Amino acid sequence: MYKRIMAVLIGIACAFGVYLISSGLPEKKDAVAEGGKFEVPERAVDAPASEQxxxxxxxxxxxxxxxxxxxxxxxxxxxxxxxxxxxKKISTGGRGMPAFQERLTEEEIITLTTWLASKQ
Ligand code: HEC
Known part of the structure; x- marks a missing residue:
């Protein structure tokens, strides 16, 4: 009986370990969606591409x-x-703003972000 309970517990621990490893390296998009930490990389403002x-x-x-x-x-x-x-706002939208993370590449969202950040 005791052995069987131990086997079940070890099984649960292993499944949880596999879950942690597989979810351990979130993509930037996931980090954005889940409110995790990420940084928008530095780029020069590209006004023509942004305006388009x-x-x-x-x-x-x-x-x-x-x-x-x-x-x-x-x-x-x-x-x-x-x-x-x-x-984050451009990627995930919300409250009437559409999400663009499926329609735009990450680089395009960075382009728009960098351009809008210069609008002070
Ligand atoms: C269907 C209409 C619609 C479209 C298209 C749209 N937006 Fe928005 N956007 C909104 C609304 C509504 C809000 C306000 C959402 C809120 O209050 O959280 C908003 C909010 C924002 C904000 C935050 C502004 C603030 O003062 O908090 C940014 C930045 C933004 N949009 C950028 C964009 C960009 C860039 C695009 C194009 C890639 C875009 N939006 C396309 C409707 C739209």
Whole structure:
């Protein structure tokens, strides 16, 4: 009886260990979704690429001058949110803002983040 309980306990411990190892290295996207720590890498502002992405994906809700429409104004958002907060908002959206992490590459989100962070 005692042996059987031990065997069950060891089995549970092993399953838990495998779970911990397999979930131990989260991707950046997971870290963003779960509110974990991550840093947006340094990039030079690429205004032409950013404006192109903005015009095709964001303009309808945030306005042609970043003045806001159905979504809030973004003309000074760089003074309000950190790059990490911007990256997270664009990636996961929420409260009327669509999530773009499946539609844009991580590099494209970094491009938009860096550009918006410069709008102080
Ligand atoms: C369907 C409309 C819609 C589209 C398209 C949209 N947004 Fe938004 N966005 C919103 C709404 C609504 C909010 C406010 C969400 C909230 O209060 O949390 C928001 C919030 C934000 C914020 C946070 C602003 C703040 O002051 O807290 C950022 C940054 C942002 N959007 C960037 C973008 C970017 C970049 C794109 C294009 C890739 C985009 N949005 C596309 C509706 C939209």
């Amino acid at each position: 992405l903005y015009q095709s994906l964001c303009i309808s809700c945030h306005g042609d001058q970043l003045q806001g429409a159905m979504g809030p104004e973004l003309a000074h958002v760089g003074g309000k949110l950190t790059k990490e907060q911007l990256f």
